Amino acid sequence: MARKRPLLIPGVDKKLLVKDAAKLMPDFTRRRFIAAGASLGALTLLTGCDVSDGFSAEEMLKQISKFNDAVQARIFNPNALAPTFPESAITKPFPFNAYYDLDDAPEVDGKDWKLEVRGLVDNKKSWTLDELYKLPQVKQVTRHICVEGWSAIGSWTGTPLRDFLKLIGADTSAKYCWFQCADAEGYNSPLDMETALHPQTQMTFKFADQILPRAYGYPMKIRVPTKLGFKNPKYVISMEVTNDYKGGYWEDQGYNSFSGS
Amino acid sequence: MSSLAVIDVHHAPKANVIQPAWVRIMHWINAVAVILMIMSGWQVYNASPLFSFSFPPAITLGSWLGGALLWHFAAMWLLMVNGLFYLVCGFATGRFARKLLPITPSGVMADTRAALTFKLPHEDLSKYNQVQKLLYAGIIVVGIVIVLSGLSIWKPVQLQYLTALFGGYDFARYVHFACMAAICAFLVVHVALALLVPKSLRAMIIGR
Numbered sequence: 001m002a003r004k005r006p007l008l009i010p011g012v013d014k015k016l017l018v019k020d021a022a023k024l025m026p027d028f029t030r031r032r033f034i035a036a037g038a039s040l041g042a043l044t045l046l047t048g049c050d051v052s053d054g055f056s057a058e059e060m061l062k063q064i065s066k067f068n069d070a071v072q073a074r075i076f077n078p079n080a081l082a083p084t085f086p087e088s089a090i091t092k093p094f095p096f097n098a099y100y101d102l103d104d105a106p107e108v109d110g111k112d113w114k115l116e117v118r119g120l121v122d123n124k125k126s127w128t129l130d131e132l133y134k135l136p137q138v139k140q141v142t143r144h145i146c147v148e149g150w151s152a153i154g155s156w157t158g159t160p161l162r163d164f165l166k167l168i169g170a171d172t173s174a175k176y177c178w179f180q181c182a183d184a185e186g187y188n189s190p191l192d193m194e195t196a197l198h199p200q201t202q203m204t205f206k207f208a209d210q211i212l213p214r215a216y217g218y219p220m221k222i223r224v225p226t227k228l229g230f231k232n233p234k235y236v237i238s239m240e241v242t243n244d245y246k247g248g249y250w251e252d253q254g255y256n257s258f259s260g261s
Numbered sequence: 262m263s264s265l266a267v268i269d270v271h272h273a274p275k276a277n278v279i280q281p282a283w284v285r286i287m288h289w290i291n292a293v294a295v296i297l298m299i300m301s302g303w304q305v306y307n308a309s310p311l312f313s314f315s316f317p318p319a320i321t322l323g324s325w326l327g328g329a330l331l332w333h334f335a336a337m338w339l340l341m342v343n344g345l346f347y348l349v350c351g352f353a354t355g356r357f358a359r360k361l362l363p364i365t366p367s368g369v370m371a372d373t374r375a376a377l378t379f380k381l382p383h384e385d386l387s388k389y390n391q392v393q394k395l396l397y398a399g400i401i402v403v404g405i406v407i408v409l410s411g412l413s414i415w416k417p418v419q420l421q422y423l424t425a426l427f428g429g430y431d432f433a434r435y436v437h438f439a440c441m442a443a444i445c446a447f448l449v450v451h452v453a454l455a456l457l458v459p460k461s462l463r464a465m466i467i468g469r
Contacts, residue, residue: 254327
């Protein structure tokens, strides 16, 4: 998930570049978008949102994205399994993708690492890696689909998240499991409870039968084959069960929050 | 006397109106939706191009992937809801059957030849020639396929049977792209001909 792809060319002033780009964007296009926005605005009525205070295309798009969250939650079938594949279909090498380069990926010391558990759970004890490794694990070979459009098939092994939620006495009527990660900017992402309880949603400790390598999120990743890749956090350090929508790294920048596949 | 009056009321306006109001309204809503979908779709494509080219940012919408996806998943409602109404109206009023059928290979060949030698008459805009029939019927089919392939890319788990029908997730992206290319090619011809025969454009605005 590359970040707002910086159009960086060495020796080129970023601000000037942006100015030039803005000039390139013809005025009529902008006007047309706003005109289009006016007719699209009728759609926001479906969401029951008040757009009278300060109409803008951006605000309208945000409201429609929220409407799309609701539509996708309705479409989501908790019993529909993501297609699985034979091991021969696994994509090699499996792509590394993040807003940082591989060299800057978090380097977590597994001995010191603990999974912090917070929020609406009976047992808030933190879990060491050894303790988590003792939980029953299952393997799945599923397709990872990136918001950018590409896809790759991988093999992930770990504990179904719903088993862990049961183990810690989580309030599964809560709305979200919210994950925080170890990277410098503090990647985080909310996962709706229905998806968290999906049989294929997994606390992943292995990739291709090997201990999860640094590139894919050591020591723990949340693998969600019913969501786009950016909803599959890596280098997870904490999980909070909550009714509050706490936002997410990409979600806050405009990616649709539900982003179900 | 009275029967004559009735005939007048029913036939006089119909003879003049080439494009009824519902066709005109849906046509222009569709035009806006399609342009929004194509321009935002190009920006989405640029995030992970299928071929060795990208679309110039100046002709895309959304300024980055996240913005483009917001536009794409907003305009899709406009496209789908309007398109669905259009299909229902087209079949229910018999307009599709009346205007777009029959299409015969020999007719298409003859009218293509006539069009290329500028011998195709445009006096009666209410009757489509064979090339128009083929293109208009064809673009409706492409419109249906682009929506279905788009849904299969959007929901490859929930709609996995649809995705499988399009040859799986990765192949469905190519189908979606090919439909976009077909629509762009159609648009070039469609807009050029509307400008060449301005009264057809007028009919799509004021109805006659």
